[in-house]
Amino acid sequence: MTTTKKTALVTGANKGIGFETARQLAQQGFTVWLGARDRARGEAAAQKLAGEGDVRFVSLDLTDPDSVQAAAAHVSDTTGALDVLVNNAAVALGKEEGPASTISTDTIRRTLDVNFYGTLRVTQAFLPLVQKAPAGRIVNVSSTMGSVSTLVSPGNPLGQYGTSYAYSTSKTIVNALTGQLAVELSDTPIKVNSVCPGYNDTDMNGSTGAGQHPSEGAKVVVRAATIPADGPTGTFFDVSGPVGW
Numbered sequence: 001m002t003t004t005k006k007t008a009l010v011t012g013a014n015k016g017i018g019f020e021t022a023r024q025l026a027q028q029g030f031t032v033w034l035g036a037r038d039r040a041r042g043e044a045a046a047q048k049l050a051g052e053g054d055v056r057f058v059s060l061d062l063t064d065p066d067s068v069q070a071a072a073a074h075v076s077d078t079t080g081a082l083d084v085l086v087n088n089a090a091v092a093l094g095k096e097e098g099p100a101s102t103i104s105t106d107t108i109r110r111t112l113d114v115n116f117y118g119t120l121r122v123t124q125a126f127l128p129l130v131q132k133a134p135a136g137r138i139v140n141v142s143s144t145m146g147s148v149s150t151l152v153s154p155g156n157p158l159g160q161y162g163t164s165y166a167y168s169t170s171k172t173i174v175n176a177l178t179g180q181l182a183v184e185l186s187d188t189p190i191k192v193n194s195v196c197p198g199y200n201d202t203d204m205n206g207s208t209g210a211g212q213h214p215s216e217g218a219k220v221v222v223r224a225a226t227i228p229a230d231g232p233t234g235t236f237f238d239v240s241g242p243v244g245w
């Protein structure tokens with residue numbers, strides 16, 4: 001079955017920036033698949049957004065190949081093509097383990113399992129559906145923490161955040177995926193971009209009150225998800241413009 005409405009999938013959308021991205025896409029008239037690894041949390045989040053538009057829970061754990069395949073089959077059977085894929089779900093592990101010289105390789109592996117391998121797994125599973133849409137958009141929610149050029153710039157402006165090497169490296173690799181996939185798909189209408197949503201108060205950083213509301217971060221994500229036909233592909237940007245790789 002197919003639908004004439006535009007369809008979007010947001011991973012890790014039961015809370016935080018993903019939830020607000022799902023809300024804003026629903027408000028724009030998309031049929032939104034709200035991906036969540038926990039059924040109760042996902043169904044509750046979809047229920048909260050019921051008044052905003054057509055929001056449907058789909059069970060999706062990035063680390064579980066069967067879950068990802070089942071989600072892709074469900075979306076394919078129900079709404080057919082996928083106009084927008086937002087790779088939002090991620091974890092931030094090992095902040096207390098310090099920098100590259102001390103962090104455990106196990107923490108790096110567990111981080112990459114979700115942030116990189118999970119993102120790649122979802123992208124590969126859903127790409128056939130994105131290719132069925134007239135002008136697909138893939139958004140990788142990244143972070144300036146993954147920007148090597150920012151990291152090595154004088155004074156290391158990222159040093160103040162103290163985020164783990166595992167997290168920042170996972171986002172560097174996600175950015176590499178953005179570039180590679182954009183080139184691979186460059187002769188198609190599909191656009192692939194990385195965005196940094198800025199510093200938002202979410203569970204990921206303990207909602208310290210030092211950041212903006214995640215609805216602000218979601219606006220950058222939605223901008224990339226709805227980029228026009230003459231917009232860029234293979235780029236990395238935040239609310240202020242291009243971010244260095």
Ligand SMILES: NC(=O)c1ccc[n+]([C@@H]2O[C@H](COP(=O)([O-])OP(=O)(O)OC[C@H]3O[C@@H](n4cnc5c(N)ncnc54)[C@H](OP(=O)(O)O)[C@@H]3O)[C@@H](O)[C@H]2O)c1
Pocket residue numbers: 011012013014015016017018036037038041060061062063087088089090091114118141142143144196197198199200201202203204205211214
């Ligand atoms: N917050 C910031 O300031 C900030 C800054 C830059 C970039 N980002 C990026 O923005 C995105 C959203 O982060 P956030 O701040 O909104 O974090 P968050 O509130 O912690 O939300 C993360 C989401 O990812 C989900 N998730 C984690 N592991 C998963 C898995 N294996 N399978 C499926 N879903 C999984 C979580 O589900 P559960 O609820 O089940 O754990 C949750 O829904 C991330 O990519 C993050 O790196 C955030």
